[in-house]
Amino acid sequence: MPRTIALSLVPHETDAGRGFILERHDGQRLDWDHLEVDDPYLVSFIVEGTSDVPELLNLPAFSPGQVLSLVPEGEGPDDPVGVWDREGRHRVGCVPADHKRFVHAMHFDCTVVWEELDGGVRTGLRVLAHTGDRIKGHTAPLSPPTTHEAEAAGAPDLAGSPATAEVAAHSVPEPGRSRSPSWLLALVLVLVLVLTAGAFLYLG
Secondary structure (H helix, E strand, O other), X not given: OOOOOOEEEEEEEOOOEEEEEEEEOOOOEEEOOEOOOOOOOEEEEEOEOHHHOHHHHOOHHHOOOOEEEEEEOOOOOOOOEEEEEOOOOOEEEEOOHHXXXXXXXXXXXXXXXXXXXXXOEEEEEEXXXXXXXXXXXXXXXXXXXXXXXXXXXXXXXXXXXXXXXHHHHOOOOOOOOOOOOHHHXXXXXXXXXXXXXXXXXXXX
16 A cells, blocks of 8 residues: 655746645655655656647646646557646647556546746646645646736737637627727618608608
8 A cells, every 4th residue: 555645736936937846744845757755646747749739738728736637548558648628628738658558547637737938938738647635735726927928928829729719709899889880870871861851752
């Protein structure tokens, strides 16, 4: 039976990225690449293939602290395991080959613990796969980089993304503004006046 150690995710930030570090109950901070914890139910890895989908990678659903889904794409231990957002709408990459067998064999929760940033633009993700009782407490997702930071760095245009499209589809005009152009209203008024005058001439 593995020895379970109480672990917490603590917010942390550097010039190259931000997210969380793993900390023991005694305050010892652990290296993601060398999790020296006597617990086989913890694994951390950098998601592969994120450079192929920069628009999806920069969606809020993949911010540090967000819960993701690991989805096997076949029944064999060597088949790919996709990394998806929690709702199962966007596939951002896959589990590295050296972790696929491990993930296939277990049912894991998966949390984004680090994002690599280049001028406010997300360029990579690290996740922590773990069973539900291994991490203490609740980790609130971090806010996405501010808009002006992303624009200054040339962030990918998300205007065509499904998430942005949904917001646009439900937007409403500002108070006092009409959906119809003013020239169209003027044309309608002129037509009404012409028809009214014609009717009076006909009846007279």
